[in-house]
Amino acid sequence: MSAGAPTAVAPARDGAVHGLLSRLDWRRDIIYVGFVVVFLVFAVLLGDQGFLSTTNLLNILRQSAIVTIMAVGMTFVIGCAEIDLSVGSIAGLTSITTAMAIASFGLVPGVVAGLAVGALVGAINGSLVAFVRIPSFLVTLAMLGIAAGVAQWVTDSAPQPILNTTFNTIFGSGSIGPIPGLVLWSAFAVAIGAVVLRKARFGRQVLATGANRTAAEYSGINARAIKFRVMMLSAMAASLAGMLYAGRLHSGRFQWGAGDELNAIAAVILGGTALAGGRGSVVGTLFGALLMGLINNGLILAGLDSSQQQVIRGVIIVLAVALARNK
Known part of the structure; x- marks a missing residue:
């Protein structure tokens, strides 16, 4: 009996492994x-x-952390089968708006002004996409140039310093014990985003609209309103990211956030959100952003220069889109 026991255990173990692998969704996990x-x-x-x-x-x-916050908003946009290419420029515009408002009016008006940038740009993007029905790719591509151009124009390309230590401490430079404030901000954004996408009615409506807009409308979902809201959410997340850039670097500049739209999109797709919409994971997005940060950090320690890092990041984005394709 004892001699035959190992042979009985082996098939059971192999069956358990096979069952685990069969339940694993490789595109998701x-x-x-x-x-x-x-x-x-x-x-x-x-x-x-x-x-x-x-x-x-x-x-x-x-x-x-900052790319993670942008990517949380982007998860809702892509889950709704849309795209937002303007988040990096919104972050730059927010940073200089916040810096100039703080210098002229103080801390609270500066924060309000920064959030107002996201609300305004998000409302414009959302209205054009949801109600005028211009493809989000074209709308946000145009807004990318408009926001970056306005930020550069009003500052004459000059940095806008932020001397308010309270703002800098809260938005990016401070920490609680050994934990940087930026990490706490990103953890908060991920927690809220994950709960809303998975548990809230709005999150289910976002994914339903992305999966099949016609079916969603027949089921009573106002698809136009959902598309408007996800564009608003993405812009507001980008504005928060812009204020965090400003607080971390003690200044507003139109360059802050440049190129982050690609990193955010890559993080979302790597995290398992379907590029065609209908499926999304905020926790997966977090790991996608961490993977991008991990690779950047490793490449720097390995001695690669910025151009080589850009090539590697581009390859990662291509792989992310390839992995997102339906079988």
């Missing part, structure tokens, strides 16, 4: 596998260069 694999590779190759130090790991979280 590949981000978690990829994150662990990349982390282990860098830990082995760059361990003697301080990759595993607490300071460096916190630095990865800090560097990923």
Whole structure:
């Protein structure tokens, strides 16, 4: 009996492994596998260069935080089968608006002015997409140029310093114990976004609209209103990101956020959100942003210059879109 026991256990173990693999959705869960694999590779190759130090790991979280916040808003947009290319420019415009308002009127008006930028741009994007029915790609591509141009124009390309220490401490420079404030902001955004997307009625309506707009409308969902709201949400997230850039770097500049739209989109797609809409995961988006930050950090420690890092990031975006394709 004892001699035959191992042979009985082996098929059971193999069956359990097979069952686990059969339940694994590779397009949905590949981000978690990829994150662990990349982390282990860098830990082995760059361990003697301080990759595993607490300071460096916190630095990865800090560097990923602002893109994570943008990507949370982008998750709702892409889950609704739309796109927002203007988030990076909105962040830059918000940073200079906040800086100029703080210098002229004080802390609270500065924060309100920064949020007002997101509300205004989001309302314009949302109205054109939802009610005028211009494709979101074209609307937000145009807004990318408009927001960046306005930010550069009103400042004459000059940085706008922020000397208000309270603002800088709250929005980016402060910390609670060893935890950077940026990490707390991103954790808050991820927690709220995950609950809304999975548990709230609005989140279910977003995914239903992205999966099949006609069916969603027949079921009583106001698809136009949903599209308007997701564009608003994305712009407001970008405005928060712009204020965090301003607080972290103690200034507003039109360059802050430039190129972040690509990183945010890549994080969302890597995180398992379907590019065609109808499926999304805010937690997956978080790991997508962390993976991008992890790769950037590892490439820097490995000695690659910025141009080589851009090439690698471009390859990652292509792979993300390829993985997002339906079978």
